Amino acid sequence: MKSFQTERWTVDNFDENLIKHPHVIQASLWIKQNEVVALPTETVYGLAGNAQSDHAIARIFEAKGRPSDNPLIVHISDRKQLEGLVSSIPENAEKLMNAFWPGPLTIVLPKGDIVSEKVTARLSTVAVRMPNHPVALAVIEASGVPLAAPSANLSGKPSPTTANHVYEDLKGKIPGILDGGSTGVGVESTVVECTDATVTILRPGGVTFEDLEHVVGTGNVMIDPGIQNEKLAPRSPGMKYTHYAPDAPFVLVDGSPEFLQQLVDKEKAAGKKIGILTTDERVDFYKADCVIPAGKRGNPETVAQHLYEALRSFNEAGIDQIFGEVFPKTGVGVAIMNRLEKSAGGNIIKE
Template sequence: METKLWVVDNFTNEKDIYPQIEEAADLLRNHEVVAFPTETVYGLGGDATSDKAVDKIFAAKGRPSDNPLIVHIGDKEQLHTFVESIPSKAEKVIDAFWPGPLTVILPKKDQVSDKVTAGLNSIAVRMPSHPVALALLKKVALPIAAPSANLSGKPSPTLARHVMNDLEGRISGVVDGGATGVGVESTVLDCTEEIPIILRPGGITQKELENVIGPVKVDRALISDKEAPKSPGMKYTHYAPDAPLVIVDGSSDFFQSIIDHYKDQGKRVGVLTTSEHENVYKADAVITCGSRSNLETVATHLYESLRSFNECDVDIIVSESFSEEGVGHAVMNRLMKAAGHHVIKQ
């Protein structure tokens, strides 16, 4: 299969990129799958009302079909066509954070394929803020199911070339809208409960949500790896680079001792760190993913940094740990998943 690439990096308005958007929209209307940028990561889109399109998403990613998908829309009014009801707290967070990196889980109608929801009676929906995503979604005028546009289990893509590396020849096209901004997936908020529950941390923090709707719970699976996660995209191992990853929680000296331990075993060691410690550690490859003083930068560059190790010929990756305050919660959630919850503490 030929995978087309449409470059719309210098997007200013829909008219400027009309030919590319129209071609991608036509493919989506015809049950094909197309990757496109959002403000979080690149998504792999397919018509959420089409079993054929949804099957192609799962096949391209190699993703288990019992893992629900998030539906993306370009207009809030689309919600009413496939959502049974919108609780008042859901309305408040939608008004506050859409378009943006927030997914809400709501009771569903039957218009969307059961394969999107894995047979559940609820549906996960979001309206992205990326201008290219919005232009495409408005043009196709369909609810678009879109998990991250990567092979299942690999780090999510924040650049079009990441998508091409994983999925070229497996999907119909990629809309290249440049680098994504947030860098980690959307926050998933279950609004079917009286007190909404965060099922996946992301670009919108618990504090930001509570400022709008009051108390918000956190899914127990985010606290304990023994609990089964409920959120789309969180059920299986995710975000892992080719080499094993271990998180080290301790001083710089302790961190270096772990590096030395692996080097003594004859292993090539990669280090994931921040700009503050860029020249501190002695290893075979040192990659920085942002600044410890600004965890938003770490979130933005996390997946790209993890993917970079695949080109470094390392046998193991040793990562620093981060504060779980604010977006740090999402960063550590992704790192823990990538590491299989393997943490070495001082």
């Protein structure tokens, strides 16, 4: 793998002339050379490369250590870029674009003839979204091409929500990181597949089941069985392999705080250094080596926003075993639990 002195390019003034910002221009020049750069979106930081270049896509897989049979999401800054990228747009997809673009919604559509087959993993569809972040939009526009951009982390690790997270994982592997501060949503985009009749959620994310139903109608949104059943092959980018995992073994606990503390005490008695992933409301209840709140249980959007940062914090603390609380699978809680279950490899202890 080619080695780089990875630079950090700060962009902290999101004005309307961002496309002329020297760091945006610098990033776009690397992309035009079929290299990859990290950039902020409203969900997580992405590792971006020219979606029409086989070389750029190969560099994304190489830098992340990601299997090449895992499709990527293509990011656009203008709907005009859909021409040639997709071959058709169902009516429901149009409705969702009108409602949620730019924003954390990825739509899987029949692919056109300009996208690299390495992006789609040779599938007949391509996943597309328009990010709601001025830096990402400016880089796409300055580069002049749609950008493939999975999360800018080592494959399998928690997704990055700050430039520091990207640097920890990809230092020396990429030429540069555009630092636009912390991301807002904190979990990846919702991925859906559309027909004229139904919308199927392939990956839960920042746009909820209820949000989608509000646009396309009650009863017209379904959830892909592959999300809940590990034996079925998921059809969405970012869902095929174990994801979001901290370094230490992670187990979810579906039970009372008292039950979770009992599990912790047992492991501590065996000499292990224990971490607990909890919320602001319960952080003072637990006794462990490292107790990290991800946000407020009463405001799950804050949990989504800080989830990956919390998971990464356990790595810094040198924890041997992590226990995590579960959350109601409603609203954005569906996305939170999807990420936690992936992080835990499906390991859940019930009281």
